[in-house]
Amino acid sequence: MHSLSATEPPRFTTPVSPSLAIAFHIAATEARTAPSAAPGWVRQQLPDAVGDCHAERLQIDRGLAVVRSRYLPLRDLAEHSAQQDGTRRLILTFALQGDSGYEAHGGERLAFSAGFTTVSAARDSVGERRYHAGEAVTQLRLLVDEDTVLRYFGEEGRRRLLPDTGLRELAFGRTCAASAVHAAALGRRTAREAPSPLDLHIHALTLLANEMRALQAPAPAPASTAFSPQDIRKLEQARDLMQARMQSPLTVAYLCASVGLGESKLQRGCQELFGASPYRLLLELRMRRALALLEAGSQVAQAAWQVGYAHPANFSAAFTRFHGRTPKTVRSRKT
Known part of the structure; x- marks a missing residue:
């Protein structure tokens, strides 16, 4: 960039x-x-x-x-x-x-x-x-x-x-x-x-x-396939959809159908525009929101549910891998 x-x-x-x-x-x-x-x-x-x-x-x-x-x-x-x-x-x-x-x-x-x-x-x-x-x-x-x-x-x-x-x-x-x-x-x-x-x-x-x-990041090589302004808007829509519905189970197929992009273009577009695969992008969005929720005073189970994890144990494991600390160590800014 x-x-x-x-x-x-x-x-x-x-x-x-x-x-x-x-x-x-x-x-x-x-x-x-x-x-x-x-x-x-x-x-x-x-x-x-x-x-x-x-x-x-x-x-x-x-x-x-x-x-x-x-x-x-x-x-x-x-x-x-x-x-x-x-x-x-x-x-x-x-x-x-x-x-x-x-x-x-x-x-x-x-x-x-x-x-x-x-x-x-x-x-x-x-x-x-x-x-x-x-x-x-x-x-x-x-x-x-x-x-x-x-x-x-x-x-x-x-x-x-x-x-x-x-x-x-x-x-x-x-x-x-x-x-x-x-x-x-x-x-x-x-x-x-x-x-x-x-x-x-x-x-x-x-x-x-x-x-x-x-x-x-190192300077990127020229893209092999250019993205049109319409493609970019659809990729941004896919990202916005991840953020708006992160509490729901989301799949690449669902995102593609929702915004009208092929799976290959969604994969390549997310990597080029956002620097991450769709899976990684969704994980980053979920983990950043989870951290903000915990700092705002949410309980671990509440934060887990709001970012799409039905089981707090799975959420805790993902949070720990991403942030390098457990959810329970996050101090609320309200205290």
Whole structure:
């Protein structure tokens, strides 16, 4: 997903002389808190004179937050940004609309371009976010703190991904279809269409898993069979069906009949789009939801039933193989 190729868009470029070319220089302290239409989100709004520029943040879990932003500045904009709390953080930015950039005071630069994902890591980074006048920029950012990286990727992952200080770009590439679905779900803004807290958690963790899997994978060989946009929609429907009906016994034959794909195309499509076979994809969805249910206070038998296991013993064995710990060791966040 993140290998650079001839399809990579031009990187966002900042003006040669920012002090002359950028009309607005905004400090982080100039943003004000404003009401959000979605419960739980905290909205920060830049002054009206700058344009329609705001960001909303939701703390999904300890060390895991999502930020969605929309900027439409009236003139070129440089917004000061400082992360100086000493926390090492993994940042996944999904550019949904428009192009923008970030330039750290140390000279490091990041580009954000519609349809592409930028994966970076930072500690005590200070710089400026850059936006062009009159260009709408919509983004979704997943912020993963050091403790959460350690929890899911271990000590080796923490050493490999997180810098001792400053800013580091880890990957830049086209957003895969699977991640686009979850980013869109997290970006829903009204209370009526917003996912439940459990689904928000699942969307965020699945995004993280997708991007880390792609980051660790070798560059893929050219596909022998291209998938049409209609095929991709059907594959996404099959994945959504797995998530919606994971409590039921699902078979490849049932999925194929439900979405109108042949078994061979479903197998190859899941592997190419989602990085896993249909069986493995369903298992990952079930085990991630099971973990979220247990952390939300569900009993082991309840979680087992809700993710499609009739016998708790079978569920416990599958959970232990997947997560490396038994369900009973999962501590509820309610306590």
